[in-house]
Amino acid sequence: MDIKNYSIEELEELAQKIRDRILEVVSQKGGHLSSTLGAVELIVAMHYVFDPSKDPFIFDVSHQAYAHKLLTDRWEKFDTLRQFGGISGYTKPSESPYDYWVAGHSSTSISLAVGAAKAIALKGEDRTPVAMIGDGAMSAGMVYEALNELGDRKYPVVIILNDNEMSIAKPIGALSKYLSKKMASPFYQNMKKRTEQLLQHLPESATYIAKRFEESLKLITPGILFEELGIDYIGPIDGHDLKLLIETYRIAKEMKKPVIIHAQTLKGKGYKIAEGYYEHWHGVGPFDLSTGEPLKKSAKPSATSIFSKTLLDLAKKDEKIVGVTAAMPSGTGLKPLLEEFPDRFWDVGIAEQHAVTSMGPLAKEGFKPFVAIYSTFLQRGYDQVIHDIALMDVGVKFAIDRAGIVGEDGETHQGVFDISYLRPIPNMHLFAPRDPGTLREAVKFAYSFDRPCAFRYPRGAFLLENEFGATPFELGKAELLVDEGEVLFVGYGNGVGKAYQTMQELDFPIGLLDLRFVKPLDEELLRDLAKRYKKWFVFSDGVKLGGVASAIGELGLPVDIVSFEYEDRFIPHGKVKDVEEHLGLLPHQLAKRVRQSL
Numbered sequence: 001m002d003i004k005n006y007s008i009e010e011l012e013e014l015a016q017k018i019r020d021r022i023l024e025v026v027s028q029k030g031g032h033l034s035s036t037l038g039a040v041e042l043i044v045a046m047h048y049v050f051d052p053s054k055d056p057f058i059f060d061v062s063h064q065a066y067a068h069k070l071l072t073d074r075w076e077k078f079d080t081l082r083q084f085g086g087i088s089g090y091t092k093p094s095e096s097p098y099d100y101w102v103a104g105h106s107s108t109s110i111s112l113a114v115g116a117a118k119a120i121a122l123k124g125e126d127r128t129p130v131a132m133i134g135d136g137a138m139s140a141g142m143v144y145e146a147l148n149e150l151g152d153r154k155y156p157v158v159i160i161l162n163d164n165e166m167s168i169a170k171p172i173g174a175l176s177k178y179l180s181k182k183m184a185s186p187f188y189q190n191m192k193k194r195t196e197q198l199l200q201h202l203p204e205s206a207t208y209i210a211k212r213f214e215e216s217l218k219l220i221t222p223g224i225l226f227e228e229l230g231i232d233y234i235g236p237i238d239g240h241d242l243k244l245l246i247e248t249y250r251i252a253k254e255m256k257k258p259v260i261i262h263a264q265t266l267k268g269k270g271y272k273i274a275e276g277y278y279e280h281w282h283g284v285g286p287f288d289l290s291t292g293e294p295l296k297k298s299a300k301p302s303a304t305s306i307f308s309k310t311l312l313d314l315a316k317k318d319e320k321i322v323g324v325t326a327a328m329p330s331g332t333g334l335k336p337l338l339e340e341f342p343d344r345f346w347d348v349g350i351a352e353q354h355a356v357t358s359m360g361p362l363a364k365e366g367f368k369p370f371v372a373i374y375s376t377f378l379q380r381g382y383d384q385v386i387h388d389i390a391l392m393d394v395g396v397k398f399a400i401d402r403a404g405i406v407g408e409d410g411e412t413h414q415g416v417f418d419i420s421y422l423r424p425i426p427n428m429h430l431f432a433p434r435d436p437g438t439l440r441e442a443v444k445f446a447y448s449f450d451r452p453c454a455f456r457y458p459r460g461a462f463l464l465e466n467e468f469g470a471t472p473f474e475l476g477k478a479e480l481l482v483d484e485g486e487v488l489f490v491g492y493g494n495g496v497g498k499a500y501q502t503m504q505e506l507d508f509p510i511g512l513l514d515l516r517f518v519k520p521l522d523e524e525l526l527r528d529l530a531k532r533y534k535k536w537f538v539f540s541d542g543v544k545l546g547g548v549a550s551a552i553g554e555l556g557l558p559v560d561i562v563s564f565e566y567e568d569r570f571i572p573h574g575k576v577k578d579v580e581e582h583l584g585l586l587p588h589q590l591a592k593r594v595r596q597s598l
Helices: 008-029 034-038 040-049 066-071 076-080 109-123 135-139 141-153 173-183 186-199 204-218 224-228 242-255 303-317 335-340 352-364 375-390 418-422 436-448 495-503 523-532 548-553 576-583 587-597
Strands: 057-059 130-134 158-163 232-238 259-264 321-325 345-347 368-374 397-403 429-431 453-458 479-482 487-491 510-514 517-519 535-539 560-563
Touching: 008 034, 008 040, 008 066, 008 076, 008 242, 034 040, 040 066, 040 130, 040 158, 040 242, 057 109, 066 076, 109 130, 109 141, 109 158, 130 135, 158 242, 224 232, 232 242, 242 259, 303 321, 303 335, 303 397, 303 436, 303 453, 321 352, 335 345, 352 368, 352 375, 368 375, 375 397, 375 418, 397 418, 397 436, 418 453, 436 453, 487 495, 495 510, 495 535, 495 587, 510 523, 517 548, 535 548, 535 587, 548 560, 560 587
Parallel strands: 057 130, 130 158, 158 259, 232 259, 321 345, 321 368, 368 397, 397 453, 429 453, 487 510, 487 535, 535 560
Antiparallel strands: 429 517, 479 510
């Protein structure tokens, strides 16, 4: 959509239409809401000043980029948002040439912008990378690694800091706002440039005095951190004032050096019910637009809520239990523990590496630390799991939420790799519950275990509801749930439920084993079962490479093993049922594959 010739009034009307379209679709299909509503004017101004056909537009996490999608030929397709075969909830270059990079994890945007700026410089082109980053993403160390190099190399990059929850440093009243606005003006920027040129020819004492005067101004604005890193700072400015945004973007573009524009926005802007800092409006399912109430509520308790309650009950009895999460207190179920025991449970922001490493010394000092992180985000702390936890062989317990297919968030968020990336690590112990009752037992086992361990559980509810009861976990012990027939179904975690559902589609006796531990395996029981069952089918919501079937195969048992784990490709977005149908993993499809294999 070409908006270069729009008036300010027309741009404001367009911003309202964009908000209306976002609300219309997200209320019906679900998706990210409050952050993306707050970013509308920021993105409209980006498209007005910069050229998305040549300037790399890089959105951090990119759940804030819905307005960008609507401005780049996806208005009509927008009602397919996050649906199987529809448009992604994140930027995706295969979906549009205007999407520069895939972005589903936080805090990558400035590194990407630096890389793009290097390429542009080497090619001698006149293009400007524009990165939009939320202030929550500023808690990750990767951001400062990128800023450190950018401030040194001085590549022309414009960074838009979308401050939608709190200021980086609290502005001090009206004077700060006045100075920030003046610092964004062409007059101030030209004066600053000329003064810098002049100071090069003056004695050191004059340079020192001038610099001290400028720093005294910055002390009452939040920009001193960025300026000290060598990056010009403008702000804070009103992130909903299109005229001011356009003026500021133009100044930043013409400066031809790294600039951070600090824009303050209101989460949920334009939808009163969601305006402000309400965590549950960050990402939503379908809801009633008039009331804000969800259209569908799950009757079954989620695995996350069961983990949360079990850990809270244990924490009330033992003050040695501590825990950490990385900017996901509600999503991981740690919020009640943070509220009940603020001195023992911590949200460290988007800093998975720090979260993992910081728990190591607590384990060494006799505490029982739980690290509650989504499977997809634990990837970001992988080196720390190896170097700071497993190598030390300390009793940190990893509670891995969102294991398996998570649905509409798609490729960047599917929790399918944790079995394969944790299994090769020495001293690591991996286990998984099959239902609510065994999840409670898994938490209790982790609590009592004093070596590195990780247990995984799905988003939402388990497939099983306690059909087989719940016995305590024993290290490296599997549980044979059904012992009949000549075919054995081996399930791990929620895979036990999928195996059980598949059994219902078949009309012959089948054995069912809950593997429970994939490391260490119950080698004694598996060798015994190999004498009676010659055909094994493995059910697990992880990838096949290095997964559960691979672990069993490494024992060299005299059996034929068929894996129903995920193939070697990224899994697309969509409702879980639609994605599984596409992959051939619904129970009736699996039953057909079983028959064909016998």
